[in-house]
Amino acid sequence: MGLLREAVLAGGHRPGDRVREAPLAVRLGLSRRVVRAGLRAPADEGMLELLPGGATAVPAVTAKDVLDLYALRAGLGALLIRRVAMLGPENLAPASAALAEVCSAARDNDHIRIREDDLRFQDALARIADLPQAAGTFERLTARLRMFVTVLDMDYSQACDTIADEDTAVHDALRDADGNEAARLWRVKIERCVRYMIAQLPEDDVAPHLWTTLAGRPRLHPGEPRSAAH
Template sequence: MEAIRPVRRTLLRDRAYEAIRDAIVGGELEPGAVVRDAELAGRLGLSRAPVREAFSRLVDEGLLESKPQSYTRVTELVAADVRDAAAVVGAMHELATRVGVPRLPAEGVRAMRAANERFAAAVGAGDVDAALRADDDLHDVLVHAAGNRAAAATIARHTPLIRRLERRRFGESGCRSAGLHEQLIGACADGDVDEAVRVTAEIWRTLTDLADGD
């Protein structure tokens, strides 16, 4: 029975964080909704401690706001906050692209093409969740190829805030992104670092434009 060990506290904290984050990004927990640690702990089958830790992390990342002894609630979607997050995430993706393209193996290009096919199909079907998963899969290929853990952590921290806006404006962003993805994949296949970085920057400018129009 050596394989059956107590689940580490950090894993419970991460489980709570991911579940609550996804509920906020997906709209199950709407902007302005008050969240209570006891209620969410019961729904997640956890104690209150890891939920409180998740709350603290989500406050730090801008998805929750808290007033001591008063409330913890989902933040409103503020365009300026999304612009700030998109600028940071875009810069990290540009870095990952510049470093990752020279290291990208042929199977990486194939993985990007497959992800974009899933993305385009999901956009056509109006499946927001599948489209965003495929988008993450595509860009993660370059992030992994770059091997920069600080960049990857920064992207993971700030992307959920951007995803909230993308879900709201999905019809406007999805179709254009598929075409930009094709340009990015072509540049990666050719080993054209400068073009790949240029297209990556354009992808993130598109998201900034969405925030400006919100």
């Protein structure tokens, strides 16, 4: 049902919008029953909200949602990255190819393409780790993150070079088989992403304390500079 997920993400939905099954069925050449059944998986993953009667809607995104997702992504990503370093640089080819796409998008200043290429680079690293359950969980978090980015209509026009530089730094550390440095750089990337995404939401005084609790990191002060990255 990957095509169904992509169709939902490309639908331009806003928080609270119902996902209409009939247009999706026509676009994908499927029956409405198949579409309705297929929407249960993204609902179970938190990408969609399941409504009474079996309908689905795009959920609102809160500061707690963002911090919850990134706390998981930070820890799980660091584990997978250390595993990639242990396996050695000879396994990096899929990530290297994905990184080339990230850098190409940065050179073109294509902020639409780079946000997808960045996530593909991260998913490539997860798959290289050869930990199927951990990688599967990471990729489900990626799908949910895509929905957050879509719902918040995130603007990465000022972040292309930052994203490419951060991904290159992680890749270079892995090429040197330095798992600790790669994991540190990954957490730096996550910290910046949290600050940027939280800045898109209404002020929430709980958010800084929650991030400290979830990730053991300093408070996110409202006045701090924020940069965009996945």
